[in-house]
Amino acid sequence: MLETQVSLKRNPWDHSVPHETLFNIVSKVGESRAKHVEKLHERGEWPRDSLGIALMVPFAPRSLPAADALLATIAIGPDGERYVMNAVAKAAYHHDRGEPAGWGVYMDLAASADGDFCYGFSSMVDGMIVGASGQKEMQDACEAAHAAATFLYLLRREREVWMEGREERPRWFCNIDQPGETYQAMVAQPAIYP
Numbered sequence: 544m545l546e547t548q549v550s551l552k553r554n555p556w557d558h559s560v561p562h563e564t565l566f567n568i569v570s571k572v573g574e575s576r577a578k579h580v581e582k583l584h585e586r587g588e589w590p591r592d593s594l595g596i597a598l599m600v601p602f603a604p605r606s607l608p609a610a611d612a613l614l615a616t617i618a619i620g621p622d623g624e625r626y627v628m629n630a631v632a633k634a635a636y637h638h639d640r641g642e643p644a645g646w647g648v649y650m651d652l653a654a655s656a657d658g659d660f661c662y663g664f665s666s667m668v669d670g671m672i673v674g675a676s677g678q679k680e681m682q683d684a685c686e687a688a689h690a691a692a693t694f695l696y697l698l699r700r701e702r703e704v705w706m707e708g709r710e711e712r713p714r715w716f717c718n719i720d721q722p723g724e725t726y727q728a729m730v731a732q733p734a735i736y737p
Contacts, residue, residue, distance in 0.1 A: 545581045547573035548618040558717040559705040568697045573617040594619040594677035595626030597634040601671035609635035626677040632660035633674030
């Protein structure tokens, strides 16, 4: 199997999914894609034996800078690191603009800024944006969609295990069963009238 390198950037589920578990989930995504890339490259369908992947936090709002929404990167194969930057650029474009990176590349050249990547596409599955790069563009989009679907399945399974491990169903997704800081701050806002 092709070598994979995972870089976990953040863990927004650290109460219910420990860092090591999340790293293992992302690693499984990388291994899954590595097997696929290797198989299709050996058959002559994929042009390269390398791929870069960038996964974004699935619930990150557009108002959050893309740099703060990057969940993890995966480098696959001998040149995978070379393609990670491209994958990050595709995912960031999609996050910031709410549309796949290919839009600005092919449909509206005014929508891409200096320094944006000149190729598309990214994919989104159930709100999770993923960029992939290293193959032809439609193949990259396919790999990105598979990576998102695999990640979400494995994450949901882990969170289900966390829920089942509680004595009773918690009201909030955290070990202390308290609302997040954002919700507490919203309720604490002063009224403007009366």
